[in-house]
Amino acid sequence: MEASSEEKEEKAEFEEAEIEYVSYGGEHHLPLIMSLVDQELSEPYSIFTYRYFVYLWPQLSFLAFHNGKCVGTVVCKMGEHRNTFRGYIAMLVVIKPYRGRGIATELVTRSIKMMMESGCEEVTLEAEVTNKGALALYGRLGFIRAKRLFHYYLNGVDAFRLKLLFPRQELHPSLPMSTNVYAVHENNDLDTT
Amino acid sequence: MADRAVSEEASMAGHATKLASIPASDNTVWADASPLLEAACRGLRDGELIHGDNFNLFAAMSALEIMDPKMDSGIVCRYYSIEEAIENGAAPIPISLESTIDVQCTIDIMDHLLACEAAWHKGHSLAQTVFSCIYLLRLDRTASHALLHSYCRVIRTTCKAVVSVVSDARTHEEEDLFTMTYGLPLNGDGDEKCLSMLNAVEETISRQLRACKATSSKRRVSEDLEPLQSNTNLEEGLCKALLCRLRFRKHFFHVLTCMKRPQGRGLELARKHIASCILELESILKSAEFLRFCSDEFCEDDIEDKTTASGREPIGFDATLNSRLSAPTPPRAIKILSWKKAVEYFVKLLHDLDVMCSYSLDPHLESLLRFVVQFQKSQPDLVARAHLQLLLVQDGKLYGRDPIFAVITKAAALPEATKNHDIQKNEYIVQLGQLVVNLLKILCTNVAWQRRKLGKILQDWRVIYVQLELAFRNEFGEVSSSSNAENICMKIFQHILIWVEEQTYWIACRFLILGFELDLYSASEYCMVYWYLYAVLIKLAEKTHLKTAFSYDTAKRKGKKKRDSPKDLARESRIPPAVLFLQCYICLAEGLTMMLAALRNEIMVLQSPSPFNTEQEKFVQHFELLQRACIPDHVSYPSFKESTTQARFSTLVMYNYFKDAQRIAKEVKSSFSNDPDRLAELRRLEQVAEHNSVALNLICRVGALDPSLKVSFEFSHHPFFATAIVRRS
Numbered sequence: 001m002e003a004s005s006e007e008k009e010e011k012a013e014f015e016e017a018e019i020e021y022v023s024y025g026g027e028h029h030l031p032l033i034m035s036l037v038d039q040e041l042s043e044p045y046s047i048f049t050y051r052y053f054v055y056l057w058p059q060l061s062f063l064a065f066h067n068g069k070c071v072g073t074v075v076c077k078m079g080e081h082r083n084t085f086r087g088y089i090a091m092l093v094v095i096k097p098y099r100g101r102g103i104a105t106e107l108v109t110r111s112i113k114m115m116m117e118s119g120c121e122e123v124t125l126e127a128e129v130t131n132k133g134a135l136a137l138y139g140r141l142g143f144i145r146a147k148r149l150f151h152y153y154l155n156g157v158d159a160f161r162l163k164l165l166f167p168r169q170e171l172h173p174s175l176p177m178s179t180n181v182y183a184v185h186e187n188n189d190l191d192t193t
Numbered sequence: 194m195a196d197r198a199v200s201e202e203a204s205m206a207g208h209a210t211k212l213a214s215i216p217a218s219d220n221t222v223w224a225d226a227s228p229l230l231e232a233a234c235r236g237l238r239d240g241e242l243i244h245g246d247n248f249n250l251f252a253a254m255s256a257l258e259i260m261d262p263k264m265d266s267g268i269v270c271r272y273y274s275i276e277e278a279i280e281n282g283a284a285p286i287p288i289s290l291e292s293t294i295d296v297q298c299t300i301d302i303m304d305h306l307l308a309c310e311a312a313w314h315k316g317h318s319l320a321q322t323v324f325s326c327i328y329l330l331r332l333d334r335t336a337s338h339a340l341l342h343s344y345c346r347v348i349r350t351t352c353k354a355v356v357s358v359v360s361d362a363r364t365h366e367e368e369d370l371f372t373m374t375y376g377l378p379l380n381g382d383g384d385e386k387c388l389s390m391l392n393a394v395e396e397t398i399s400r401q402l403r404a405c406k407a408t409s410s411k412r413r414v415s416e417d418l419e420p421l422q423s424n425t426n427l428e429e430g431l432c433k434a435l436l437c438r439l440r441f442r443k444h445f446f447h448v449l450t451c452m453k454r455p456q457g458r459g460l461e462l463a464r465k466h467i468a469s470c471i472l473e474l475e476s477i478l479k480s481a482e483f484l485r486f487c488s489d490e491f492c493e494d495d496i497e498d499k500t501t502a503s504g505r506e507p508i509g510f511d512a513t514l515n516s517r518l519s520a521p522t523p524p525r526a527i528k529i530l531s532w533k534k535a536v537e538y539f540v541k542l543l544h545d546l547d548v549m550c551s552y553s554l555d556p557h558l559e560s561l562l563r564f565v566v567q568f569q570k571s572q573p574d575l576v577a578r579a580h581l582q583l584l585l586v587q588d589g590k591l592y593g594r595d596p597i598f599a600v601i602t603k604a605a606a607l608p609e610a611t612k613n614h615d616i617q618k619n620e621y622i623v624q625l626g627q628l629v630v631n632l633l634k635i636l637c638t639n640v641a642w643q644r645r646k647l648g649k650i651l652q653d654w655r656v657i658y659v660q661l662e663l664a665f666r667n668e669f670g671e672v673s674s675s676s677n678a679e680n681i682c683m684k685i686f687q688h689i690l691i692w693v694e695e696q697t698y699w700i701a702c703r704f705l706i707l708g709f710e711l712d713l714y715s716a717s718e719y720c721m722v723y724w725y726l727y728a729v730l731i732k733l734a735e736k737t738h739l740k741t742a743f744s745y746d747t748a749k750r751k752g753k754k755k756r757d758s759p760k761d762l763a764r765e766s767r768i769p770p771a772v773l774f775l776q777c778y779i780c781l782a783e784g785l786t787m788m789l790a791a792l793r794n795e796i797m798v799l800q801s802p803s804p805f806n807t808e809q810e811k812f813v814q815h816f817e818l819l820q821r822a823c824i825p826d827h828v829s830y831p832s833f834k835e836s837t838t839q840a841r842f843s844t845l846v847m848y849n850y851f852k853d854a855q856r857i858a859k860e861v862k863s864s865f866s867n868d869p870d871r872l873a874e875l876r877r878l879e880q881v882a883e884h885n886s887v888a889l890n891l892i893c894r895v896g897a898l899d900p901s902l903k904v905s906f907e908f909s910h911h912p913f914f915a916t917a918i919v920r921r922s
Contacts, residue, residue: 027240048253051242055250112805129712139715142803144811148641148711150367151316154527158641160713165810 012097014066019103021110024054024061032063032070036093053077053090059114060087062107064094071098074107078120087115089125092134105137112141116166123164128157138162270513275330284327284509287338292422296431298508299341300484302328303438304532305507306348308500311535313352314542314576317527318370323352324377325512332381339397340435343390347442350384354449355576362579364638365646371575377515388446395439402432430483434502437476444469445539448546452580456593460550467547474536474543477502481532498531538574545577549584554592558604558629561585562699565636567870570912575639582637586630597626605692606744607685616685621660625693628653632700644707647700648818654697655822661690688743695736701729701824709913714815716906717800719915720789721812724833725819727782732825734775741769770864774871777857777878781914784850784882788889788917790840792904795897846893851886855879880910888917895921 024033034050053075054061064072072094078087089111094104112123126149127134135145143162152159217223237243242253259265272278288298306329309322328335328345335342356379360372401421405428420428421435447466451459481502488503496504512527530538548568555561568581587593591600599612601622616622628650635646665686669679705726708714714722768776793800812830813820820829858879865871888904895902901922906915 030240046254046256046258048242048250048256051240052250052254109804116805140803142806142810144718144814145713145715146814147645148713150639150641156316163814164805165814167806167810 010097011100012066012071014098014101016101018066019071019106020065021106022063022065023110024058024063026058029061029063030054033061033073033075036070036073036095037075037091040093040095041091050075059118060111062110064098064103064107066098071095072103072107074104074111076111076115078115078118084121085119087112087118087120087123089123099133105140108137108141112164121166121168123166125162126152126159127162128153129160130157135160135162138164268516270516271511272514275327275514278327278511278514279331279334283511284331284334286328286334286341288341288508293424293427293431296340296422296435297484297488297503297505299338299344300431300434300438301501301503301505301507302326302341302509303344304501304503305510305529306344307539308529308532308535309510310348310352311530311538312527313371314355314538314574315530316370316575318373319352319356320373320377320515321512321527322529323348324515325510327509327511327514330378330514332378339390339394343387343394344439344442346381346384346387347391347446349379349381350387351442351446351449353379353384354446354453358449358453358583359575359579362582362634362637364582364634365642367575367639367642368579388443391439391443395436395443398432398435398439402429402436405429405432427487430480430487433476434480434484437473437480441470441473441477444473448543452546452550452584455587457554457584460552464547464550467543467550470543471540474540478533478536497533500529500532500535502532542574542577545571545573546580549577549581552584554594556591556595556600556603558591558600561591561633562636563870565633566703569636569640578637578639582634585633585637589626589630591633597629598622601625601629601689601692602685604696605685605688606740607688611681611685614681614685616682619664621657621664622689625657625661625689628657632696640707641711644704644711644713647704647707651697651700651704651818651822651824654693654700655824658690658693658697661686661693665690688740691736691740691743695733695740697822697824698729698733698736701819702726702733704819705729706913708815709908718811718815719906720786720793720837721808721833722815723782723786723789724836725816725828727779727786728825728828729819730775730779730782734772734779737775738769738772741772770861773857773861773864774875777854777861777875780850780854780857781878781881781885784854784885784889785915786837787840787845787850788885789906790837791842791845791897792892794838794840795842796902796904842889842893842897845889849886849889851882851889854882855886858882877911878914881914881916884910884916888919891919892917 022029030047030050033054034045034047037045037050057077060076060078062074063070073091074089074093075091076087076089078085080086089108092104092108094107115123123143124146125138125143127138129135129148141164143164145160146163147161149159149161151157242250257265260268272281272283278284287295288302289295306323306326309325313319313322324330326345328341329349332342332345332349335345356372356374359368362368363372398421400418404418405420405425421432422428444466448463448470451463451466453459484501484503485496488505499505501507545568548571552564555564565581565585573581585592590596596612598617602611602614603609617626632650635643635650638646665683668686669683705722708722809830812833858875862872862875865875892902892904903920903922905918905920907918908914909916909918
């Protein structure tokens with residue numbers, strides 16, 4: 001489930017450099033993640049759901065802090081799925097006053113980078129077809145809309161299955177290492193909105 | 194160990210009262226486990242988890258938090274059981290001792306049931322919708338209330354019939370929630386007589402209506418008939434409100450019964466009942482004003498969201514009573530459709546069913562495919578689509594009437610007599626028949642699921658082609674035989690092989706096109722999609738043309754005519770209209786590919802640089818299923834790049850594909866003068882061609898590099914061919 005980033009009142013004032021990104025560090029982060037996700041999403045996740053992700057794949061979850069306050073989080077997993085080693089983005093939340101400034105993009109990017117370095121061949125997630133913000137965010141990162149899932153959500157809304165396929169080395173002998181592909185673009189402004 | 198602990202706790206004082214409140218039965222004794230759980234909690238530190246053989250972190254995700262209303266389906270919301278609800282007066286019989294209120298409340302129940310039924314059709318469980326009605330859950334109780342009883346019986350019988358249709362048409366998981374009826378009382382003795390019961394009630398109310406009208410015009414009627422209810426001012430309105438509701442149910446039930454008759458025998462009669470249903474629904478809508486007016490609790494609140502015409506809450510419904518029955522999912526509060534939306538839903542359903550019933554049951558597969566594609570454009574819901582599938586495929590035959598091999602030979606443009614040929618026993622021909630049946634079923638599913646399935650079956654169609662071709666070669670080798678029988682066999686194989694290829698490319702086209710309708714492509718991907726579509730369309734046109742040429746050839750060889758008339762020769766050399774139609778598509782696809790490529794090459798728009806992958810990965814992902822099935826051969830990302838890197842506006846304006854499309858569309862219109870759907874499509878294609886041609890010229894005139902130029906692509910004239918919109922800022 002994704003939190004959408006529409007235009008909102010009460011925007012927080014900050015410089016992008018003030019945001020601190022931290023990898024999941026332990027049980028003390030869990031209540032922060034839970035409260036962010038619980039407040040934004042209608043699905044009732046039990047604590048076991050969170051534990052499943054952060055215990056097995058702590059290196060894939062990240063938190064964003066501003067002045068000591070947790071303002072965003074991403075929770076992911078990865079594993080073998082039908083002969084592909086695949087990453088999965090389970091939850092992504094940024095609180096409303098902090099949206100539209102690239103925090104979600106940064107959180108996701110860090111996680112995807114970690115997945116790539118861990119040997120994932122692709123990354124996937126589901127998003128509501130109406131969630132323009134999420135679709136734009138992931139579209140910019142190279143995800144395509146692979147499938148449409150009819151009435152995926154209980155409110156009858158369809159979902160897109162989004163997929164990012166990493167380049168396979170043998171197809172790109174002339175390209176630099178995949179991690180450097182990211183480095184090449186680091187200087188560009190990824191968030192054009 | 195647990196037993197010992199429990200018995201220890203049970204002996205503690207203070208628990209006696211708690212235990213007494215939960216009735217013990219033959220096999221259960223309740224004991225309070227709170228102290229045990231508290232001790233266990235104290236024994237665990239934060240972050241620790243109990244391990245078990247079958248209880249790991251993944252399994253733990255399915256854990257329920259007891260007493261969390263979102264997860265615990267056993268939670269008692271109000272009543273512990275249906276019986277308790279009834280004992281507490283949740284579903285009184287009669288609803289009121291005051292006859293007027295009783296009638297008004299009955300109408301509310303009917304309306305709410307309609308809203309529940311529509312919510313069920315739209316994808317919620319039967320348990321939380323229609324069977325949230327306590328009267329339905331204990332139907333026998335209502336026996337003394339003829340109106341409610343007969344109405345509920347018809348509802349139950351109708352639901353059962355609809356569940357049966359959707360079950361029979363079962364293709365995939367969409368139907369799972371719909372057909373779940375576990376624990377619900379869907380079967381009743383005497384339900385087959387429900388219509389006669391309803392008719393009896395209808396008859397009585399009709400007489401009551403006549404009587405009240407007679408009284409109002411001061412004519413005495415010697416009938417020993419009690420009025421419907423006691424308020425003479427409301428008698429006429431309430432009778433009418435009831436009658437249209439009863440009649441709607443009657444006709445709707447007849448629609449279902451007629452459509453179920455095999456080989457489409459009941460379709461004409463079904464249409465009559467559909468027309469009646471729609472009339473009654475109109476009357477039902479009109480009754481709303483009266484019902485709101487005579488309601489004591491007239492409220493200013495927005496009537497739009499209400500589930501009844503009167504705006505009142507209906508008596509006798511509780512969705513939580515079934516929560517344990519509607520497992521395995523925990524209960525989520527679902528929103529029942531508003532009454533207005535429910536009526537709209539049924540109107541649409543009836544229109545969709547009417548379209549089906551009006552269909553001519555054309556034995557030509559090509560026409561049928563076009564019909565189904567057109568039908569899907571109105572976005573029919575599950576119940577409509579299930580009916581369509583059952584109409585098309587029954588007993589492994591088309592319309593339950595035409596054997597699949599006959600359908601194939603007709604589609605492959607073979608002579609009529611071929612349908613009896615022994616070749617149908619060939620194992621690959623049999624498999625091909627199964628693929629055709631499967632294809633028809635798939636085309637009746639929701640388009641999101643359909644597209645994925647169409648992509649998957651491409652492999653199967655490719656494989657059957659290869660197998661047939663191999664079988665063909667094994668039979669006939671390279672040298673053409675002199676035997677007549679073998680010649681016929683060879684002809685059949687050749688025709689079928691071409692047709693299989695044609696059908697495969699048709700599926701591939703559908704797969705690509707549906708991607709637009711499902712909004713699966715972002716603008717930066719349009720270029721590669723149109724390019725791939727162009728490649729597939731070329732092959733489709735080639736196979737269609739070959740098939741037509743072959744059929745003329747075969748007809749000639751059959752030799753009814755000794756000499757070719759000039760007309761025949763002219764017909765042979767002309768391109769068949771179906772192929773011209775495809776060529777129009779081809780021009781548009783090519784035009785759009787090149788225009789998008791030129792935009793990218795010259796202005797660098799619609800590029801989507803990503804930090805993690807390149808355009809090649811997107812190409813591979815979008816076309817994976819097609820590539821795997823080699824549809825078409827020799828198509829790859831490098832060949833896409835090769836075809837498009839040189840695209841420039843200066844050359845495009847000289848080879849204007851859009852002008853070609855316009856010309857062909859104009860030319861081919863006369864061949865489809867009897868086909869309104871295709872004429873409409875040609876007009877849309879002309880629009881797209883015209884607007885894109887103008888856009889192209891504008892871009893060239895202004896100069897592609899002019900920074901004030903903004904080009905976007907929208908589907909304003911056609912569902913999958915985009916129109917370029919050029920704006921000057």
